[in-house]
Each structure stands twice: as structure tokens, then as C-alpha cells.
Amino acid sequence: MVYIRRISLLFILPLLFSCGRNNKDVKQSTVDKNKIENMTNYTEQFRPQFHFSPQRKWMNDPNGLVYNDGVYHLFYQYYPEDIVWGPMHWGHAVSKDMISWEHKAIALYPDDHGDIFSGSAVLDSDNTSGLGTEDNPPLVAIFTYHLMAGEKAGRNDFQTQGIAYSLDNGDTWTKYDGNPVIGNTGIKDFRDPKVFWDYQAEHWVLILVAGDHAKFYESDNLKDWKHLSDFGRNQGAHGGVWECPDLFKLKVEGTDEEKWILLISINPGAPNGGSGTQYFVGDFDGKTFTADHKDHKWIDMGADNYAGVTYNNTPKNERIFIGWMSNWNYAQNTPTKEWRSAMTLPRKLSLIKEDNTYYITSNVVESFNDRISIVKEEESISLDKTFMLEHQNYNQSEIKFQTDLSKPIEIAFKNQMGETLIFEIDPVKKEMSLDRRKSGLTNFEVRFANKIHSLPYIVSDKVVDVRIILDWSSIEIFVDEGKYVMTEQIFPTEFYNNLQINSKLKTTINNFKLNTIKSIW
Numbered sequence: 001m002v003y004i005r006r007i008s009l010l011f012i013l014p015l016l017f018s019c020g021r022n023n024k025d026v027k028q029s030t031v032d033k034n035k036i037e038n039m040t041n042y043t044e045q046f047r048p049q050f051h052f053s054p055q056r057k058w059m060n061d062p063n064g065l066v067y068n069d070g071v072y073h074l075f076y077q078y079y080p081e082d083i084v085w086g087p088m089h090w091g092h093a094v095s096k097d098m099i100s101w102e103h104k105a106i107a108l109y110p111d112d113h114g115d116i117f118s119g120s121a122v123l124d125s126d127n128t129s130g131l132g133t134e135d136n137p138p139l140v141a142i143f144t145y146h147l148m149a150g151e152k153a154g155r156n157d158f159q160t161q162g163i164a165y166s167l168d169n170g171d172t173w174t175k176y177d178g179n180p181v182i183g184n185t186g187i188k189d190f191r192d193p194k195v196f197w198d199y200q201a202e203h204w205v206l207i208l209v210a211g212d213h214a215k216f217y218e219s220d221n222l223k224d225w226k227h228l229s230d231f232g233r234n235q236g237a238h239g240g241v242w243e244c245p246d247l248f249k250l251k252v253e254g255t256d257e258e259k260w261i262l263l264i265s266i267n268p269g270a271p272n273g274g275s276g277t278q279y280f281v282g283d284f285d286g287k288t289f290t291a292d293h294k295d296h297k298w299i300d301m302g303a304d305n306y307a308g309v310t311y312n313n314t315p316k317n318e319r320i321f322i323g324w325m326s327n328w329n330y331a332q333n334t335p336t337k338e339w340r341s342a343m344t345l346p347r348k349l350s351l352i353k354e355d356n357t358y359y360i361t362s363n364v365v366e367s368f369n370d371r372i373s374i375v376k377e378e379e380s381i382s383l384d385k386t387f388m389l390e391h392q393n394y395n396q397s398e399i400k401f402q403t404d405l406s407k408p409i410e411i412a413f414k415n416q417m418g419e420t421l422i423f424e425i426d427p428v429k430k431e432m433s434l435d436r437r438k439s440g441l442t443n444f445e446v447r448f449a450n451k452i453h454s455l456p457y458i459v460s461d462k463v464v465d466v467r468i469i470l471d472w473s474s475i476e477i478f479v480d481e482g483k484y485v486m487t488e489q490i491f492p493t494e495f496y497n498n499l500q501i502n503s504k505l506k507t508t509i510n511n512f513k514l515n516t517i518k519s520i521w
């Protein structure tokens with residue numbers, strides 16, 4: 001019932017009617033949208049200028065992240081008829097650098113097996129599936145079918161896994177006629193398959209989530225799947241349903257040690273409320289995942305980074321992550337009109353080990369730097385008194401500086417309307433925090449701004465970099481090369497034009513930079 005619970009009354013009414021229709025009707029009603037309409041110049045209030053957002057209508061999770069033949073594909077949960085969640089399709093966009101995107105036609109439509117929920121995509125380079133040829137290997141998408149009629153009838157087997165393939169690098173897709181490839185034996189939440197080729201085990205591995213745990217499968221051909229093992233019933237956070245898993249290997253920076261990382265999104269149950277993504281570090285032997293530790297960490301301590309997963313098949317084998325920059329607590333109520341939601345900036349994930357503890361770090365992909373021009377640089381700024389800097393639009397900017405994590409620092413962005421967004425590093429509380437309570441429009445949902453969001457950190461006198469990236473409706477903060485991350489939406493009614501940095505101690509910050517960021521549209 002997760003899905004029905006989430007949906008506002010306004011949305012339920014049309015849905016009740018549409019459930020009576022068969023799924024072919026759903027397809028017909030949206031098929032005209034296959035042509036991308038040019039209906040925006042991307043300057044509506046709150047429209048992200050350098051984050052991916054759908055041209056129009058509702059978007060949630062990133063899906064099918066795969067690189068092939070010079071192109072990064074971004075598929076996404078998409079409802080082309082409204083700006084709230086509805087019968088899911090896979091929207092599609094492509095990019096050469098993961099920063100500027102070209103919108104493509106909808107890739108996957110609902111069919112008789114159900115709506116198209118989240119999943120992944122692989123390049124089947126050896127044509128193991130037989131769905132392409134040796135010369136033209138297929139892209140294969142693996143996704144969850146969600147049969148709304150089954151859910152409404154109170155059944156428990158309405159989520160199954162299906163596949164589709166493309167022989168023209170993602171432009172057109174054909175569903176496999178043997179779908180579903182994994183049926184359901186009565187597990188209510190049974191979804192979000194992530195598939196990758198395991199080079200050691202020499203087979204495909206699929207991981208999906210089943211309510212409170214993850215399930216692993218193997219296959220030689222992407223069509224016949226064998227259940228291998230389960231993980232997590234007694235591990236990690238369980239404040240909500242597990243969603244959108246991912247599993248991959250990373251080398252510990254500066255060593256030859258390799259560890260497997262398991263990402264699990266959870267909703268609700270994140271530390272700052274609602275949706276969030278936890279991770280485990282451990283080992284995977286081709287069949288079973290074993291975590292090194294009982295506890296779990298979070299990939300991002302801000303409120304708006306959910307359902308994030310990583311790319312398959314990247315050129316340099318880099319682990320690139322994109323998350324949905326929202327939270328189910330209020331995702332359907334945010335104050336945008338033409339479209340709803342954006343993705344986080346793509347981030348390269350790395351693994352570091354400090355004091356015998358593993359941490360994932362997230363750093364924005366290098367190609368982002370091509371969009372930057374320098375506005376101001378200062379080698380050293382004394383915080384004897386508050387440092388103030390006027391700039392016409394901080395909502396399309398990047399701020400960087402270096403500080404040491406034993407010093408208290410407060411950074412505030414303000415506008416003429418009296419709206420303020422505050423990021424604080426507090427070594428006494430051993431916390432960083434983000435306060436968006438007065439950052440702009442907040443009253444569309446009480447849980448958007450009912451508290452300050454915090455991130456516990458390890459206090460030390462280590463000098464670290466602070467990087468803050470602001471768009472028209474988001475802030476992303478990376479401290480200590482992405483060891484500490486906070487991503488949040490904000491809806492200021494005017495651009496912030498005043499930056500204030502202060503400290504309770506007489507201290508300095510170094511290598512300050514203010515950069516503007518060119519729009520991608």
C-alpha cells in the first residue's frame with residue numbers, strides 16, 4: 001500500500017478512474033507525448049539551471065544509469081500527465097558530460113504487466129541475452145512492473161521484474177515477450193532491480209529489495225534468474241521500506257584493498273526525516289554480501305538526496321552516482337508548477353579508510369568545472385568581524401574555502417526579502433547543520449522546514465575544503481573532499497544576493513573563491 005498512502009487525495013481521484021482502464025489505454029493516452037514538446041525556456045521560478053530536471057511534469061528516481069558509445073543515459077521515473085506521482089514511465093535524457101542534458105522521447109510505457117518502476121540498464125556486450133547480435137549488442141533495461149490493479153485488489157504479488165532492450169543506443173525500446181523474468185511469490189514490496197556483470201563470478205548479478213531486506217540473484221542471460229541469498233533483515237536502518245539498492249566494488253584510496261559497497265535507500269527513516277540512503281561496506285563473493293560492521297552510514301545527510309544509484313559501464317570504471325533531489329515527505333508539494341523535481345549533480349564516489357573506518361566520499365564530476373567562471377578570489381579572509389560579500393545572484397554560484405574543523409563557522413545567504421539560509425560548523429556540538437527554516441517558501445508542507453538538519457562530524461584541527469554549490473532551488477555542500485555531504489532543496493522568492501561568513505573565534509578562512517555557473521539550458 002506504500003504507493004496509495006503516498007498519494008494526495010487530489011491525485012487519488014483520477015487514479016481510481018484510471019485503474020478501471022486496462023493498461024493499453026494508459027499507453028495510448030500518453031503516446032503523443034513521445035514527441036518532446038518545446039514548452040519551456042527553463043526560466044520559470046525555481047527552475048534548476050545546471051541540474052537535470054524534466055522539461056515538464058513529474059519526475060522521481062534516476063533509473064537505468066548506463067554509459068554506452070559516448071553517451072551517458074539518464075532514465076528516470078516519470079509521469080507525463082501531471083506534476084504529482086502517477087502511473088510510472090521511464091523518461092530519458094542523454095549527455096556527453098553528465099552536466100548538460102538532451103531530452104529524449106519516453107523510453108518505457110506501462111503495459112499489461114503494470115507501470116514501470118525503478119531499475120537499471122546494462123550493455124550486454126557479449127549478447128548473452130540473445131536480444132541483439134554479436135555485432136550490435138543490446139542495451140538491456142531491467143525494471144519493476146507495478147500492477148496497480150493487483151495492489152488495489154489487496155494482492156501481495158503485484159510487483160514483478162521485467163526487461164526491455166534497445167538496439168539503437170537507447171532511442172527505441174522493445175519489451176521482452178517472456179516478461180516477467182522474475183515473478184512474485186507474495187512479497188508486497190519487491191522491486192528496484194540493479195544488475196551488473198560480476199567479472200570474478202562471470203555472471204550477471206541482480207539485487208533487488210523485498211521490504212526489509214535485499215535479495216541477490218544470478219543469471220547467464222539476463223532472462224533466467226536464480227535466487228542466491230538475502231541480506232539485511234537484522235542490519236542497518238529499518239525505519240521504513242528498503243528501496244533502490246546498488247552494489248559495487250571500490251578500491252580504498254591509496255591502497256590495493258578492495259571492498260564492496262551496498263547502497264540501500266530507505267523511506268521513511270532517514271536521520272533528518274523521511275527519505276535517505278544508507279550504505280554498508282563489506283564483501284561479496286558472487287553470491288552473498290557480508291557487511292564488515294553492524295551499523296550503517298548515510299551517503300548524504302541533507303534531506304534531499306534519495307534513491308541514488310550509480311552508472312554501469314563508465315569509460316574509466318569510475319563510480320558515478322546520481323540521486324533524486326527530493327524527499328517523499330514533501331516531494332509532491334514543492335512550489336513548482338510546470339515540472340517537479342531535479343537530480344543531484346553527478347558525483348564520483350570513492351572509498352577512504354581513516355582510523356580503521358571506511359567512508360564513502362562524494363565529489364562532483366570534473367566536467368562540472370567547465371561551467372565555472374571566477375568572480376572573486378581571496379587568499380585569506382579574517383573573521384574578526386563578519387565577512388560580507390554582495391553578489392547579484394548566489395543562486396547560480398559556487399563558494400569554496402578552506403578552514404579547520406575545530407573552528408566554529410557560520411555561513412549565511414540572504415536576500416532583500418529577509419530570507420536566510422544558514423550552514424554552520426559547530427565543533428562544540430560536533431555537528432554541521434543546515435537551517436532552511438527561513439530560506440524562502442517553506443509552508444507547502446510542514447515537514448519541509450520544521451527543524452534544523454544536522455550532520456555529526458569528527459572534530460579535528462585538520463584543514464579541509466568547504467564547497468557550496470547553489471542553484472535556483474538547491475544547495476549542495478561538500479566538506480573534506482566529500483566526506484561530509486548535505487543536499488537540500490530551497491525555494492527563495494528572490495535570489496540570495498548577500499553572503500555573510502562569521503566565526504565565534506577570531507580566525508581566518510583561506511583560499512576563498514566565488515564562481516558563477518553557466519546555465520545548461
Ligand code: FRU
Pocket residue numbers: 060061077088117118119144191192243244307
Ligand atoms: C523510490 C520508489 C521506488 C519505486 C519508485 C516508484 O522513490 O518508491 O522504490 O520503484 O519510487 O516510482
